[in-house]
Amino acid sequence: MSTKTNERPGTRAQVRYLRMSASKARVVLDLVRGKSVVDAAQILHFSERLAAKEIQKVLRSAVANAGHNDEVPADELFISACYADEGPTLKRFRPRARGRAGRIHKQTCHVTVIVSRMDDELLDRLRDKAAGRSDAAGNSSNRRARVAKSRGDEVEEVEAETPEVEEVEASETDAAEAVEAEATDTEATSDTEVDSTTLDSDEDGEVNAEDTSPYGDGSHALIDGDPDKMPEGFPVKGNDDSKLYHNEDSPFYGRTKAEVWFADDAAAEAAGFSKPESQQKKEAAAAEEEGDA
Helix, strand or coil, X not given: CCCEECCEECXXXXXXXXXXXXXXXXXXXXXXXXXXXXXXXXXXXXXXXXXXXXXXXXXXHHHHHHHHXXXXXXXXXXXXXXXXXXXCCEEEEEECHHHCEEXXXXXXXXXXXXXXXXXXXHHHHHHHHHHHHHHHHHHHHHHHHHHHHHHHHHHHHHHHHCHHHHHHHHHHXXXXXXXXXXXXXXXXXXXXXXXXXXXXXXXXXCCCCCCCCCCCCCEECCECCECCCCCCCCCEEEXXXXXXXXXXXXXXXXXXXXXXXXXCHHHHHHCCCECXXXXXXXXXXXXXXXXXX
16 A cells, blocks of 8 residues: 655655745645645644645645555545645846846746645544543533433422322412512502602603693693694703603704603703703803803
């Protein structure tokens, strides 16, 4: 099976006149020398050096030669030898000042990769190791299945022996949930009673959009749900979500859809609303200019 190639047994592949220096190729070759073909392929695939791509092509060619010529599968091969020899140097020049020329030396190299079959003892160890891993995985899955089965059997036995206990626990759970729901309703009711920003102006027992004064004196709800219909004497628009109000001096007044109306700025601020930040800054700047004047 083995053939002599420059006094080195194995199957080889070679690339000649590779356009890089031999020193750059040798750095990558040192990483894969003596490695199995599978490990070497992974190392070359994740290497960031440019020479790794070219050396990976040579390795694939050597593996293909071993499979076709010597009928050796790839998983039984390792890199027994790899080296880079210097090739001819291409001499070029770059024009410089005063008619001079700068030298440019473009180096080349010849890369050779030789793969050989692992000995039977090493192959047996690798196979035993792989078999041990698969057995461990199988035992782990079997153990999980046995544990799950035993737990399931135990649960079934407990259910068969103590059905009354489960009914008692279920009734206790229902009672606890009922108590919790009652407490939640009580908290919601107390929150509604404590909230002083909204008033039940129509005395229907609910605080809703039909209240004419949802935020107390100085506020007015929408008329027939129309945000553009202004109640008489309530020119200030308010937004419930943002808690901002816009008077007629606001640049956003025209495009703002009112959700509540206020009689003036004081009523809006008493209800917890505030002017937009841009308008506040503008008014503060105007006040400073008046003070300076």
